[in-house]
Amino acid sequence: xxxxxxxxxxxxxxxxxxxxxxxxxxxxxxxxxxxxxxxxxxxxxxxxxxxxxxxxxxxxxxxxxxxxxxxxxxxxxxxxxxxxxxxxxxxxxxxxxxxxxxxxxxxxxxxxxxxxxxxxxxxxxxxxxxxxxxxxxxxxxxxxxxxxxxxxxxxxxxxxxxxxxxxxxxxxxxxxxxxxxxxxxxxxxxxxxxxxxxxxxxxxxxxxxxxxxxxxxxxxxxxxxxxxxxxxxxxxxxxxxxxxxxxxxxxxxxxxxxxxxxxxxxxxxxxxxxxxxxxxxxxxxxxxxxxxxxxxxxxxxxxxxxxxxxxxxxxxxxxxxxxxxxxxxxxxxxxxxxxxxxxxxxxxxxxxxxxxxxxxxxxxxxxxxxxxxxxxxxxxxxxxxxxxxxxxxxxxxxxxxxxxxxxxxxxxxxxxxxxxxxxxxxxxxxxxxxxxxxxxxxxxxxxxxxxxxxxxxxxxxxxxxxxxxxxxxxxxxxxxxxxxxxxxxxxxxxxxxxxxxxxxxxxxxxxxxxxxxxxxxxxxxxxxxxxxxxxxxxxxxxxxxxxxxxxxxxxxxxxxxxxxxxxxxxxxxxxxxxxxxxxxxxxxxxxxxxxxxxxxxxxxxxxxxxxxxxxxxxxxxxxxxxxxxxxxxxxxxxxxxxxxxxxxxxxxxxxxxxxxxxxxxxxxxxxxxxxxxxxxxxxxxxxxxxxxxxxxxxxxxxxxxxxxxxxxxxxxxxxxxxxxxxxxxx
Numbered sequence: 001x002x003x004x005x006x007x008x009x010x011x012x013x014x015x016x017x018x019x020x021x022x023x024x025x026x027x028x029x030x031x032x033x034x035x036x037x038x039x040x041x042x043x044x045x046x047x048x049x050x051x052x053x054x055x056x057x058x059x060x061x062x063x064x065x066x067x068x069x070x071x072x073x074x075x076x077x078x079x080x081x082x083x084x085x086x087x088x089x090x091x092x093x094x095x096x097x098x099x100x101x102x103x104x105x106x107x108x109x110x111x112x113x114x115x116x117x118x119x120x121x122x123x124x125x126x127x128x129x130x131x132x133x134x135x136x137x138x139x140x141x142x143x144x145x146x147x148x149x150x151x152x153x154x155x156x157x158x159x160x161x162x163x164x165x166x167x168x169x170x171x172x173x174x175x176x177x178x179x180x181x182x183x184x185x186x187x188x189x190x191x192x193x194x195x196x197x198x199x200x201x202x203x204x205x206x207x208x209x210x211x212x213x214x215x216x217x218x219x220x221x222x223x224x225x226x227x228x229x230x231x232x233x234x235x236x237x238x239x240x241x242x243x244x245x246x247x248x249x250x251x252x253x254x255x256x257x258x259x260x261x262x263x264x265x266x267x268x269x270x271x272x273x274x275x276x277x278x279x280x281x282x283x284x285x286x287x288x289x290x291x292x293x294x295x296x297x298x299x300x301x302x303x304x305x306x307x308x309x310x311x312x313x314x315x316x317x318x319x320x321x322x323x324x325x326x327x328x329x330x331x332x333x334x335x336x337x338x339x340x341x342x343x344x345x346x347x348x349x350x351x352x353x354x355x356x357x358x359x360x361x362x363x364x365x366x367x368x369x370x371x372x373x374x375x376x377x378x379x380x381x382x383x384x385x386x387x388x389x390x391x392x393x394x395x396x397x398x399x400x401x402x403x404x405x406x407x408x409x410x411x412x413x414x415x416x417x418x419x420x421x422x423x424x425x426x427x428x429x430x431x432x433x434x435x436x437x438x439x440x441x442x443x444x445x446x447x448x449x450x451x452x453x454x455x456x457x458x459x460x461x462x463x464x465x466x467x468x469x470x471x472x473x474x475x476x477x478x479x480x481x482x483x484x485x486x487x488x489x490x491x492x493x494x495x496x497x498x499x500x501x502x503x504x505x506x507x508x509x510x511x512x513x514x515x516x517x518x519x520x521x522x523x524x525x526x527x528x529x530x531x532x533x534x535x536x537x538x539x540x541x542x543x544x545x546x547x548x549x550x551x552x553x554x555x556x557x558x559x560x561x562x563x564x565x566x567x568x569x570x571x572x573x574x575x576x577x578x579x580x581x582x583x584x585x586x587x588x589x590x591x592x593x594x595x596x597x598x599x600x601x602x603x604x605x606x607x608x609x610x611x612x613x614x615x616x617x618x619x620x621x622x623x624x625x626x627x628x629x630x631x632x633x634x635x636x637x638x639x640x641x642x643x644x645x646x647x648x649x650x651x652x653x654x655x656x657x658x659x660x661x662x663x664x665x666x667x668x669x670x671x672x673x674x675x676x677x678x679x680x681x682x683x684x685x686x687x688x689x690x691x692x693x694x695x696x697x698x699x700x701x702x703x704x705x706x707x708x709x710x711x712x713x714x715x716x717x718x719x720x721x722x723x724x725x726x727x728x729x730x
Contacts, residue, residue, distance in 0.1 A: 031158060033343045034165045040347060042434030042486040043354045049458050049483055051435075053355035057451060058317040058342060059187055060335055061180065061244065061326035062119065062366035065170065065426035068159060068332075070104060070150045071525050074532020074718035075170040075441050076372060078104060078150075078525045081661075081691075081721060082613040082707065083371055084567075085605055086137050087574045092371045093524060095148060097140040103522045104369065105514075107149040112514035114155050119327035120144045120367025124203050124402075124414050127177040127424065130367070133379040133387070134567060134578040143367035145516050150525065151332065158336035159428070162360075167436040167480045167535070171609060173374050173423035174364040175448040178203060183363040183424075184248045187448040188316075189222045190465035192421065193407065194399040196220025200407040201421075202251075203414055211289060214260065216409040217253035223452055223463050224288050224314075225254065230461045233312040237302050240291040244321035244329070246363070249288040258285035298323075298338075303345045306352055314455060317342065327366060343432070354434055359451060359477075362427040373607060375445055375473055375565035376420040377401070378580040388568075388580040391587040396468045423447040423474070431480040441718050442535045443610040444475040444562065454478065472563035472584050479535050482715075527722065534718040537711050538562035538585075542632060543606050545616040545704070549625035552602045552616070553592045558583040560711070564609055571603040595620060601701075608708070611719055613691075615705035622699055628653055628671070630694050630704045636712045639684035643694065643706075645669055646676040654697040660707070661721040662686040668697075683710055687717045 030038065043051045070077035084092035094101050107114035120143045129142040140147050153160045162168075175186035182192045182202050193201035197220045227234045238247055249255045280287050293301045298320070305311045325335030339360055347353045377400045378388030390397065400421055406413035429446065452463045453476035540560035546553045556566055568579040570593070583589050595602055600621030606614040618627075626648045633642040645655045652672045657679060659665035663686060671677050683690055691707035709719070 030161055030165055031340065033340045033347070034161055036347045037343055037353065037432065037434075038165055038437050040350050040353045040434060044483075044486060047484045049478060049481070051355065051483060052357050052433075052458055054311050054313060054315070054352065054357070055455060055458065056311075056315045056317065056342070056346065056356060056358045058319065058339065058358070058360045059184065059246070060319065060360065060362045061246065061324040061330070062122070062364060062368075063325060063332075063362045063428060064365035064368035064370040065172075065372075065428055066104065066370045067150050067365070067368035068156060068428050069163065069168065069170070071152055071527045072160065072163065072168075073528040073530035073723075074534070075168065076443065076611060077170075077527055078371075079527040079722045080371065080611065081719075082607060082611060084134075084136055084373060084607070085569055085571050085574060086135075092136050095139040095369065096137060097145055098138065100519050102140050102145055102148045102516060104148050104150050104525055105517050105522060106525065107151055107155060107514055109155050112512050114149075114151065114514060115331040115333055117146055117149055117327055118144075118513060120147045122179045122364060122367045124178040126367070127179075128419055131177055131374070131425070134373045134376075134580065135574070136371070136373070139369050143369070146513070147367045148369050148516075149514070156332045156336065158340060159332065162339070162430050162432065164439045165437060166433070167431040167438075167440040167442050169429040169431065169442045169444075169446055169480065170426070171372070171443045172361065172426060172429035172446040172450070174362070174425060174427050176422035177374075177376075177420070177424040178364070180246060180363050181248055181251075183448060184246060185218075185251075187363065187451065188224070188248055189220060190449050190452050190463040190470075191220070191399070191467070193218070193220065194404050195465045195467050197407070199404060201402070201404040202407065202410070203402070204412050211250055211256055211259045214253045214257035217256050218251050218407055219253055220465065222249060222252055222254075222288075223455070223461075224249070224316075225285065226461050226463065227314055227455075227459070228284050230459070232314060232459050232461060234287075234314040234316075235292060235305075235312045236288045236316045236318065237292050237299070238318035239293045239320055242320045243318045244324045244326065246324065247289070247318045255285045255289035258283040259289045299341055299345060302342070303348075306345055306349050309349075309352075311352060311356075313459065325362070356433060357435070357454075358432040359429070359454075360432065361429040361448070361451070365425045365427055370425040372426050373567045373578070374423045374425055375582075376422055376424075376580065377469060377582065379420060379577050380418060381577055387577040388582075389589055389591060390582040391584045391589050392468060392472060392582065399467045400469050423470075431477065433481070435481040435483055435486045437486070438533060440480070440533045440535055440715075442480040443718075444479045444535075444537050445473055445564070445609055446477060447474045450474050450477050469582070473565055473582060475538070475562060479537065529723050531720055531723055532718040534716050536713055536715050537610055537709075539564055539609055539612070539711055540634065541566075541608055541612055541708070543608075543614045544629070544631050545604070546629060547618065547620045547623055547625045547627055548592070549620065550596060550600075551592050551594045552604070552618075552620065553590060554604070554606075554616075555588065555590050556581050556583045557588040558585055561585050567607040569605040569607075571605055572598055572601065610709060612708040613705065614707075615703070618699065618702040622702070623649065626650075627699065628655065628696050628702070630655075630706075632706050633678075634710050635680075636710065639682065639688060639710070639712060641681045641683055641690050641692075641706075641710060643679045643681065643692070644676055645671050645679060645694070647671040647673060649673055653699070656695050656697065658693050658695075660691040660693055660705070662689055662691065662724065665692075687720055688712055689719055689721070691721070
């Protein structure tokens with residue numbers, strides 16, 4: 001028998017679920033390391049970021065967000081209701097390898113070597129070929145078929161548990177569309193060169209991976225040097241004989257000079273900390289390039305520093321190759337053990353952990369697929385014109401385009417091609433601390449510069465290498481935390497030993513690669529269904545459309561406190577480069593489409609942060625440019641969305657407003673010629689999420705769709721549409 005679903009039942013479900021604090025966190029049984037971290041209360045002396053006394057940063061290797069979390073509940077993964085449109089009625093999840101369509105498929109460790117899936121190409125040229133200025137149509141053609149593989153909780157239980165226990169960022173992007181070293185250089189310096197040296201950039205692999213002559217190295221200032229000058233304590237924990245080649249500081253002249261004539265590691269078995277501390281007094285930058293861990297004792301120095309009460313204010317950890325999660329040398333299970341071990345060390349002293357933020361991110365996505373368009377500066381059309389726009393002075397955007405030569409004494413670099421550096425695809429980022437526990441998703445736009453911005457905010461040491469564009473669109477991670485009243489509800493994580501992690505990886509080495517499903521049997525993955533807590537965001541975004549006699553104009557307006565990038569896909573011309581518009585906080589921008597070649601028809605698909613969506617269809621031939629229009633007005637005080645229905649035509653028209661999610665609403669409003677009406681829609685009982693389509697009875701093909709979340713300055717829940725659809729299905 002069909003169930004009768006009322007709006008009240010939906011509202012009651014959302015209210016009760018929100019009060020419980022989110023089903024995802026409550027349902028997880030946590031490993032011991034995470035359970036202990038959850039149990040330690042936050043230092044809450046000042047109720048501000050100043051309560052943070054230690055920041056520990058671990059950058060892992062080569063994993064994409066969808067690759068790890070596409071099937072997770074409450075994040076922008078495979079359940080995204082507004083994916084990039086592709087030609088032929090496809091969407092971004094249906095990728096071509098040049099011969100057939102490949103959907104995302106499960107890397108099932110019970111069927112093959114999921115833990116040891118082969119890595120994919122990830123240099124400048126193939127990254128840009130896959131991204132294709134935002135069209136993203138042939139990812140596996142340029143990244144190989146296995147790039148479409150993803151994991152579930154079976155393969156990455158610890159990573160999923162971390163997300164359920166603390167805060168996962170689902171709009172965190174790598175810094176640039178290329179591989180390891182340029183992204184890690186952004187991570188440590190805020191740039192890949194142009195804002196530092198002003199004339200040279202690192203685009204592919206670091207040619208200075210080992211200590212050598214100081215004249216062969218990069219010359220701009222790094223963030224650890226700025227901390228040193230400001231008197232903020234810091235250290236880079238690594239093992240030079242095997243740091244997976246992932247410490248870019250050894251490529252900088254000042255660090256190379258500090259290490260000149262100094263052995264990279266003490267003799268194994270002898271005390272190493274007096275050696276490092278003595279060197280620190282003599283050559284402070286040595287601890288950024290020389291060995292700071294014993295050869296055999298994984299994380300031994302970090303453990304010792306925590307036990308001795310000498311954990312620096314800022315710490316970076318560079319993992320050994322076997323625990324870095326890179327698909328060519330490591331595995332997710334081994335990376336999980338390494339993160340678990342760090343967490344065990346940090347929580348071994350409760351006072352230390354009560355004052356510590358632990359950030360785990362990934363340098364880049366390897367070549368693994370991610371479906372969200374990166375918020376890069378606008379691309380250029382073939383004729384050199386801008387495919388988009390910005391409210392920022394375009395003279396400030398020069399450091400965001402590849403027009404710079406390679407640094408002296410480097411090779412293996414592509415020729416400058418004028419394409420945007422980034423940001424690139426999304427990568428996972430965990431924010432683990434006593435102020436970020438509870439199973440949250442943070443959906444503000446971030447990239448690697450955001451970690452430096454967080455350090456800026458806490459310690460007051462400014463990284464001047466960060467470009468104005470990145471500062472405008474990428475946050476400082478503070479929206480991931482509650483410093484005023486840290487969440488005290490502790491969810492009730494699976495612990496794995498180092499031996500079992502290594503053994504699983506070894507057993508997977510002997511299994512075959514997982515076969516890609518044949519085209520007839522493949523299916524889109526179905527994300528888990530559960531509500532997730534969502535942090536408040538700084539966005540208040542508007543996009544309205546106005547028909548002209550020969551075109552259509554979009555008005556972008558940003559009344560929030562953070563800049564945003566709008567991606568506009570012309571569905572009548574998906575071969576064209578999508579336009580990107582960056583609108584700074586408090587500013588507005590206009591754009592027009594000439595419709596002469598389409599007989600006045602238009603079909604524009606707009607995407608923004610946190611599933612913000614607008615869709616405009618119609619034909620100016622039918623209205624002569626003087627037809628109906630709809631504008632969204634946020635009424636945050638009353639948690640209402642007001643739709644202003646305007647009729648500039650010569651006769652009355654009937655608007656029909658229908659809800660696509662959250663509620664069962666269908667309403668008609670007749671508006672006279674030259675008049676307007678305001679339709680008031682309450683959002684308070686649906687987590688302030690909305691999704692409405694407006695059509696006009698007298699105009700075939702005319703529609704306006706408005707979807708997103710109205711921000712009211714408070715934490716809430718992630719998009720509940722999928723949860724409601726599943727639970728209240730007939």
